[in-house]
Amino acid sequence: MFSLLDAWLKGAVLEVQEYVRLQIATIRGVFSRPFYFHDVVEQFEQIGIGSLTVVLLTGFFTGAVLALQTGITLDQFGARPFVGRLISASMVKELGPVLTGLMLAGRIGSGIAAELGSMVVTDQINALRALGTDPVRKLVVPRVLAGFFMAPVLTVISDTVGIIGGWLIAVFQLRVASSVYWTSVIDGLYLDDAWMGLAKPFCLGYVIVTIGCHVGLRASGGTQGVGRATTNAVVASSVAVIAVDFFVTRLMITLLY
Amino acid sequence: MERPDAEAPVIVVDKVSLAFDEKVVLKDVSFTLERGHTKVILGASGSGKSTILKIILGLLKPDGGSVFVNGERIDTMSETELMQVRMDLGMVFQEGALFDSLTVAENVGFKLYEESTMPPDEIRRRVEEVLGFIGLNDFIDRMPSELSGGQRRRVAIARAMAAKPGILLYDEATTGLDPITAITVDEEMVKLRDLENVSSIIVTHQLRDAFFVATREAVRRGDGYEIVAADARKCDEAEFIMLKEGVVAFEGNAAELRAAKDQYLRSFLS
Numbered sequence: 001m002f003s004l005l006d007a008w009l010k011g012a013v014l015e016v017q018e019y020v021r022l023q024i025a026t027i028r029g030v031f032s033r034p035f036y037f038h039d040v041v042e043q044f045e046q047i048g049i050g051s052l053t054v055v056l057l058t059g060f061f062t063g064a065v066l067a068l069q070t071g072i073t074l075d076q077f078g079a080r081p082f083v084g085r086l087i088s089a090s091m092v093k094e095l096g097p098v099l100t101g102l103m104l105a106g107r108i109g110s111g112i113a114a115e116l117g118s119m120v121v122t123d124q125i126n127a128l129r130a131l132g133t134d135p136v137r138k139l140v141v142p143r144v145l146a147g148f149f150m151a152p153v154l155t156v157i158s159d160t161v162g163i164i165g166g167w168l169i170a171v172f173q174l175r176v177a178s179s180v181y182w183t184s185v186i187d188g189l190y191l192d193d194a195w196m197g198l199a200k201p202f203c204l205g206y207v208i209v210t211i212g213c214h215v216g217l218r219a220s221g222g223t224q225g226v227g228r229a230t231t232n233a234v235v236a237s238s239v240a241v242i243a244v245d246f247f248v249t250r251l252m253i254t255l256l257y
Numbered sequence: 258m259e260r261p262d263a264e265a266p267v268i269v270v271d272k273v274s275l276a277f278d279e280k281v282v283l284k285d286v287s288f289t290l291e292r293g294h295t296k297v298i299l300g301a302s303g304s305g306k307s308t309i310l311k312i313i314l315g316l317l318k319p320d321g322g323s324v325f326v327n328g329e330r331i332d333t334m335s336e337t338e339l340m341q342v343r344m345d346l347g348m349v350f351q352e353g354a355l356f357d358s359l360t361v362a363e364n365v366g367f368k369l370y371e372e373s374t375m376p377p378d379e380i381r382r383r384v385e386e387v388l389g390f391i392g393l394n395d396f397i398d399r400m401p402s403e404l405s406g407g408q409r410r411r412v413a414i415a416r417a418m419a420a421k422p423g424i425l426l427y428d429e430a431t432t433g434l435d436p437i438t439a440i441t442v443d444e445e446m447v448k449l450r451d452l453e454n455v456s457s458i459i460v461t462h463q464l465r466d467a468f469f470v471a472t473r474e475a476v477r478r479g480d481g482y483e484i485v486a487a488d489a490r491k492c493d494e495a496e497f498i499m500l501k502e503g504v505v506a507f508e509g510n511a512a513e514l515r516a517a518k519d520q521y522l523r524s525f526l527s
């Protein structure tokens with residue numbers, strides 16, 4: 001029993017140590033040569049453009065359902081015209097970043113873990129090293145940069161379509177005048193909220209991609225190992241999205257308010 | 258690149274040992290490879306042949322012993338320092354290990370595209386040239402997934418040769434190839450060794466290919482070259498080692514291997 005716990009603890013410490021080491025190597029890779037520009041562009045496209053559809057859909061329906069639900073609650077106080085305020089505040093501060101994060105964890109985190117994992121088990125990572133190319137610079141750095149910069153862009157897009165979804169419901173279902181809705185949306189947006197809503201996705205994008213890379217690069221044991229790595233990456237990065245969201249919120253509240 | 262001392266051995270493996278968890282894979286393995294020579298590593302499946310090649314490339318760190326490549330001790334080097342050493346090494350991986358997101362041409366020219374300043378059209382010419390050696394010119398723009406197993410193996414060979422390394426490590430390069438293609442590959446190995454002074458380690462189960470490389474010689478004839486039977490001195494330069502359960506069970510040239518009395522060796526050769 002004790003030795004089991006001991007082994008588990010050792011494994012966990014090693015895992016964290018390797019994760020930190022990968023991050024250090026990645027950050028060093030961002031700021032020094034060689035820098036594989038072409039791969040960076042490719043990953044921006046893969047991660048950014050590739051995730052657009054799912055982000056648009058989730059953003060839109062989240063905003064719409066939010067309008068439906070809050071419409072009922074607000075009616076109890078006769079506050080239906082304020083629906084826009086609620087939607088913009090919750091989309092921008094919480095739902096936009098977190099839901100985009102979760103979608104990216106499912107789409108990007110798993111994809112990266114599967115791709116890098118199968119490169120590990122088929123010796124392609126070894127071949128890369130043998131050819132004199134650093135896998136961290138060639139594979140990890142472009143993905144981390146793309147995740148870090150594209151997550152905020154995608155979040156802003158998600159926020160926007162969410163507010164538009166809410167507007168459609170507000171106008172056609174709740175019968176709130178368009179101008180009332182938009183005025184309320186603007187009223188609900190404080191500059192501090194915008195900062196928070198923008199800071200979060202940078203952290204989430206970074207965490208999702210680094211976890212995907214870390215888990216993928218440590219895959220072992222054939223195709224089965226790749227499957228395991230993919231599942232682990234999705235689970236770990238989804239949990240990390242929620243956890244990091246909490247800690248960033250906590251930090252920003254101390255800093256901003 | 259500056260060539261180190263031509264007389265010194267290119268690879269020295271000294272008392273190398275390695276264990277994966279509890280399982281001991283290599284125990285005090287030592288050998289030396291001279292410049293322009295061939296070393297053939299034989300051994301049963303799982304005897305640690307691929308592992309020793311990975312150690313020479315610095316992909317794995319040995320638990321004990323030391324490894325020198327071109328006179329530099331590599332087992333204590335950092336990954337960054339190793340990159341420099343690997344510039345002079347080429348390796349054919351057992352399973353090919355082609356990058357499946359890249360075309361054949363991009364695979365073969367990978368090192369030149371990514372890590373050299375050679376202009377793209379010159380790289381393309383070099384890629385066509387090496388693919389020509391192994392008869393795959395028609396496949397230059399295909400994806401690896403569209404190739405047969407033997408074709409993938411040959412692309413892997415071309416990739417290892419493309420950047421003209423001074424040392425080539427072949428892990429089962431001819432296994433699974435038909436006899437005619439295998440001989441083409443063998444001739445290429447002989448040619449690189451004798452005309453370009455490339456040193457090589459050949460891991461194989463195919464004794465016929467091993468003996469072919471050990472007992473032939475490439476000589477220049479006018480513009481081209483010819484493969485002829487090697488003289489005794491040349492034959493002596495190709496050494497065989499046999500790994501058995503992680504230790505070197507035999508070391509010697511082709512004639513000595515043929516004459517060996519050891520029961521295990523005999524059953525391996527027949």
Ligand SMILES: Nc1ncnc2c1ncn2[C@@H]1O[C@H](COP(=O)(O)OP(=O)(O)OP(=O)(O)O)[C@@H](O)[C@H]1O
Nearest residue numbers: 277280282300301302303304305306307308309351
């Ligand atoms: N990553 C690893 N983890 C654990 N054990 C390993 C690992 N890689 C290799 N081994 C073990 O090391 C031993 C030697 O493996 P190696 O690949 O060097 O064999 P080989 O001589 O190349 O065999 P083959 O002729 O089948 O290719 C094997 O018993 C294998 O099980």
Ligand SMILES: [Mg+2]
Nearest residue numbers: 306307308351
């Ligand atoms: Mg092997």
